[in-house]
Amino acid sequence: MGMMLALSVCSLAACSDDQDAAPLRRDSDAVELAYNADAATRVSVRYDGAWEARAECPDPTGEPGEAWFSVSPASGVGNGRDYQYVTVTAQRNPGGKRTGYLYLKSAGGEVAVTVTQSDGRFSVEDPVISGSLRTGSESAASLDIVYDKAFGGERVLVEASLAGAGSDGLRIEETFETEIEREGSGTISVPITGTPSSLGDLVCRVRFSLDGEVKFEGEVQGSVNSSNELFRMGFDLFVWGGNYPDNRKGPGPNGSATAGKDFVGTEPSEPDVITAGSDGTNDVFKTMSEEYRINRGVEKWDGQRVYEHPGYVKLGVTNNGGWIMTPELEQLSAVPETVVVSVDFLRFDNEEGTYLVSAEGAGTVLNGKVDAAVLPTQSSAADRKWKTLSFTVQDATNKTRIKICAESLDGAGYRINIDNIVVMGSDETEVTEKLPAPDAGSIAYTPGDTSIAVAWEGVKGASSYEISLAARSNPDFRKTVETAEAGYEFTGLVPGRYLFTVKALCAGNAEFDSDETSKNVGTLGFADEKLAAPAGLSVGGATATGATVSWSAVSGAYGYRVSAVPAAGGEAAETALVRETSYTFGKLQAGTEYTVSVVAQAAAEAGEYDSDAAVAQLVTTDPQPLIAPSVRIFAKTHGLAVLEWELSSEALAQQPVTTSDTYDFRVKNAAGEVIRSVEAYKSFNFAKYRYYRLVWGGLAPSTTYTLEMRRRSTADAERYLDSEWAAVQVTTDADPAADHADCLLYADFERMPTGGQPLYGAYGFSYGATEDFSDPDRVDYTAPGDKNSIYCQAVKAERSYFDAYLPAWDLDDWTKNSSNMGMAAGYMKFGGGSKPAWLTLPAFPGLTGPTELELELDACSYYEPSSGGDMMSPSNSDADAPFYVEILGGGTIAGVSGETSGQAVISGDGLTAELRNVTAATMRGEGRTDSYRYTNHRIRISGATAATRIRIYTALENDKAQHRMWLDNLKVRRAQ
Structure with missing residues (x-):
């Protein structure tokens, strides 16, 4: 029982009829009821005499409305000692939270008890596939629709069908009708029956209607898995950065700034210093160190524009997409098989860029497009929810790497968070018959001077492979080995031509070993036939200076001759001989079309067995401006303003901060005219004076200025232009001189326009070769050239300087009686x-x-x-x-x-x-x-x-x- 409170007449809702009567007491000033019908609570009353209770329920406009709760009893007579109770009983609330009042009236006055009832609006969530779906096991899954606060009696119609690689062996009722029987919350479940026979994605096409109104129509994603989990990455070692899903600040080792390349991942961090959407590090793969990647467990991964957050990573920046790629799935064998990959995704608010999930090295993803249809965006932090999507990968092997990549690396709208990458493999099968021989057409080899590396397509069920290499010109040479991999490199060979054979083995059951398959191979320079042209030539990731081209390996190739020739004609702009099956051009001209060709070479020099060229078109992008800093005023007085800027993670991905970071600064008056400017300022020491701040001194009191800055492109001028000008307006404070009229001496040094501001850690300018200091806008503003401190120049023993900045001192007297003093914007330095x-x-x-x-x-x-x-x-x-x-x-x-x-x-x-x-x-x-x-x-x-x-x-x-x-x-x- 709550404490009994007595209210004076002045606090009552109505005037007392008897000024001497004792007040009515009750146990609460407010009660809350559940949304459902007949929700009830009691309010205690203690009063010596007669009392009455009534309900009053205003409508949304504040006018009296129909009462939605009743009171019982409506009156009573008390003895002042014993408690009596008024029961408040509500009707069903069909709408949002509502408020009414219980009035208790007595001779001592009338008091009000606030009565609220919870939101009672009926809602349903989108359908989901719940439960377990595993190959070879009876389905324990269903299509579930969760509802909340039903009235009871709603008619439900669910029309559904199944599709996708994992749908074989599964069924769902095509037309499911039911009725919600009672008031409250619950789940509408439509069973998915049968036994799935294959791994893969499961798509349920659903049309859900409630009382004849369609509430959902679309596809619901699921997947059929196995008990064979091959790979999992939950990014649990990633701990720095803002918590975007929960819209909370997160920890960081570098204050509110991102951790740069010098951080290795073991540094202590401060909690709650990095805003929700800000990154904990610079690019995990392009900026951070190998030691950092080892400490985060991603040393075998690859990617671009990938940023650390607590327990997940973010791909992409404001104007550029990103990508990430797993290591090879070493848990698989060399035998192609179907696997299922699931990934948790969460977009940035209002961004809808498409991502592609692909298999690199081996295999094909059947349903790898992540667009707005399968992953809708959200508009606010309140709607941020992870969504798990599954992808079927056919013909995956131990060479397969899963890549998640933006459809465009040079566009906006591609920021996305990812977590929990899981790969599920097929359940193991028992061999009961002779294994098929390895496919001769799948055998590929790479020649060396004294080596031959051979690879072939694995055989399902094979425990290992017996391979041999025999010299065709020497019947006495034959090397035989057994390997579990579908590839092997023979070394220490005499240059020449050889016969390679391979057969699949079944451990413990030699009768199930396959027949042999053979292929003619040779060391470098001993090709038997013209090489095949590279297949699958593709161009991606175009920038202003190039793009990445990739192709499939060619059996017998020593390497690949790659070139880019302007489509308009002329000499090749860039050529290379590479041993890999990809190449990134980086020396091309912006906004130009090129014809790319790739030729497989049989030896280090071009020869008669080289392949025909595979060709494709490449168009470089136009140079893009750097992302401009975001600017604000950090501090101001009547004579100075400190400009502070910030570089987003996207801006840092374009051009990381280095010792050569360069900016242009300028000041405009109220008419928009540039009155001060400094170009190519780079006198920064951000390692020590780490805040991005700069001070302009010598400003006029009560005057409006616009401070502007832009970032220079210094790291990759061919790809990026200087940023646009960033601007912020400031009005200086009023001149305080009138407040100091009684002073024999008053000096605040605010007239000094140059130098840094040490209390704010703000960089500043030198006055250079200035001789006339009478006008602060005509000072020769230059970069100081000193990166070791916040710059402050010595007092200059010249009449113009003293007249402008030290008018209370006589120059000759100063020279005799003061020593080793400096002055900068708003202060003196000893x-x-x-x-x-x-x-x-x-x-x-x-x-x-x-x-x-x-x-x-x-x-x-x-x-x-x-x-x-x-x-x-x-x-x-x-x-x-x-x-x-x-x-x-x-x-x-x-x-x-x-x-x-x-x-x-x-x-x-x-x-x-x-x-x-x-x-x-x-x-x-x-x-x-x-x-x-x-x-x-x-x-x-x-x-x-x-x-x-x-x-x-x-x-x-x-x-x-x-x-x-x-x-x-x-x-x-x-x-x-």
């Missing part, structure tokens, strides 16, 4: 070059007598991130060192206040204060990872006069060590 550094503030001639002053400043210790880019693990030896404020020419330090004032030390004579800043370790404890912050300091000075000078320093003596710090927001005012 130190550099292992020298001491100090800044002397101007005198205050307006002070007519001893005056109390307050010096206020923001400071941050100088930090350089670790070599791995961790900003909160400084690598420099002078990190967290103190700094000092000194009074010269009269006056003393009366006190220090601020965040770290407890660590301040004032000298005995009151002339110097040692101060410390918040440390990086403290910032890490605050949750900071990608930026530093200042520490505010306030120093009270007594007895200051016009002769007083304030000096801020990190060191005064040259001890050959670094003494660096960042300073900002310098203010001197009369103390209050």
Whole structure:
């Protein structure tokens, strides 16, 4: 029983008739009912006197509606001590969740109890094939349709038929009629009967109607398997990346960024740092290392544009498809057989690109097209569900590799996730008669100088093969071996012509051994006849610079002469002699048609036994622009803006980030005119300063700008053009100068347009050969050429520089009284070059007598991130060192206040204060990872006069060590 709550008159839904009466008590302010008819609950009432209960149910517009629940009893009289109960009973809810109110009225007022009823809408799921289907075993499967919240009495009609390679021996009722008997949830099951006789896909063509309305019409996929699981890959060793199926962030070893080629897969990761659709690594096969692939268990796999996610992989990027291929199915024998491959698929939202499942090396996939008809897309995260599809592979052998590949590698809409690749083989059969002889037409050989490699089509039921090689010119030479494989290489041969024989063996039953099959073969240069032309020549994966061509092996071929000649005529643009049965052209011109030819050669040099040419047409694509970075404003003030950009996994697949990454940057005014620009900027050290950020300083307050950037094509200029310009608009903050009108000195260094911004880890520019600094838009913006730090140039001892950026200081006075200071966008830097550094503030001639002053400043210790880019693990030896404020020419330090004032030390004579800043370790404890912050300091000075000078320093003596710090927001005012 819940706690009894008393409500005052002010909280009641209606005014009390008796202001002195005790309130009515009940155990709950809200109750919820199930969707079904007669769903009920009780509300307790305790009251001393008469009470009444009534139901009120507003319609969707809020107006009073027909009550959908009843109350019993509708009234009562209580003694104030014992509980009484009101039963709330609902009608069947035919629609969405609904809300009504139970009002309990007494002399003490009226209170409301919210009554809700769950969603009661009737729904049915698409049909599925459930249960077990295995060759040689009676079917335990059915066509199932799950329904939820039926009213009872619905008429069901299911019209079905079976097709596909696995349908032999199976039956389903062509017309199945029934009625849902009662209210609630359940499953409509149509049995699939019989005993399947063959492996393969099972297609059930279904038309499902409910009360005469067609709810589903289409094909439902299933498969007939066996107990012989040959291969399984669940990608369980893949752990990094966002969780796209569940729309959750996932772990990563590189913060929110993808892991690059230097990661080997054993590094610790942080949880929940990579967004749902973002990859954990760069391309598994084209970028990551062999050590990484070994640690992930895919060292024998191959692919392109494949990316790690927790427990699955993603194929493809925004504008390009991908592919992945298993190792050879070594669990199979050399005998061709039918196997079934099942794969779990999940598309990216709203993408419908077709994928093709094929068998490479041996075999043919019968139903390998994965298009929108069999794998519809979803529109939102709520609808993301894995779907298992099965594929029948005929004539698979131990040389078969299963490939899943986008129909186009150069188009959008092909991002897809895959998991659980499973291969099921046929059940083993017992040999009861003589084995057939190996097919002579299937025997193929590859000659070497002193070797002959022979392969043939395996014989079903064979335990091994007895093979021999006899020299046709030497009857005394004959080599005989037994092998379990349908292939063997004879080595150490004398060059010449030989007779090869093979027969299939049945272990333990020699009477079932096959007859022999023979073929004339020879070493390199000893061909007997003209080679056959390569068959199956195909062209795929066209790019701006080439494409991949492949063909079937030719028996007796030493290698293959491949060439591409412009279709318009002329010399071959690219030729090669290869030993493999594929070649990737990479030196062709974009947007050009070529005639590709492949000739099988009998020897290393062209000769009379070479084959005729197999030819095909190849058309290279036009160059495509790199995918532009996505840009945003990371930080801004009244005088600067920090641009941050991100490269998608698709962009990184086109061109990974390297030490030569190059960009163009520019700034436009509100009229769209370019007022600043820098081209070919590549002064980055992303290993150490890992954030993609750049600062523009010297901006005008309360002004709108557009910051733009584009990525240069540096890795493959023939294939990719520079990206389009990416742009983001920013309006700077208002000028705070009016807030500091009482200051004798105010300097925020926001007028400085160049240099990097260290607190944000933002790169910046040099002012180059600039001589006139009066206009920030006319500065000679250039790349600094320094990749080892966030760039900051020394204060330039020129009048134009001081007039623009340090107007409160006199140039001659600065030269005498300040040393080793730098300045960049929005801050001053102390130190550099292992020298001491100090800044002397101007005198205050307006002070007519001893005056109390307050010096206020923001400071941050100088930090350089670790070599791995961790900003909160400084690598420099002078990190967290103190700094000092000194009074010269009269006056003393009366006190220090601020965040770290407890660590301040004032000298005995009151002339110097040692101060410390918040440390990086403290910032890490605050949750900071990608930026530093200042520490505010306030120093009270007594007895200051016009002769007083304030000096801020990190060191005064040259001890050959670094003494660096960042300073900002310098203010001197009369103390209050």
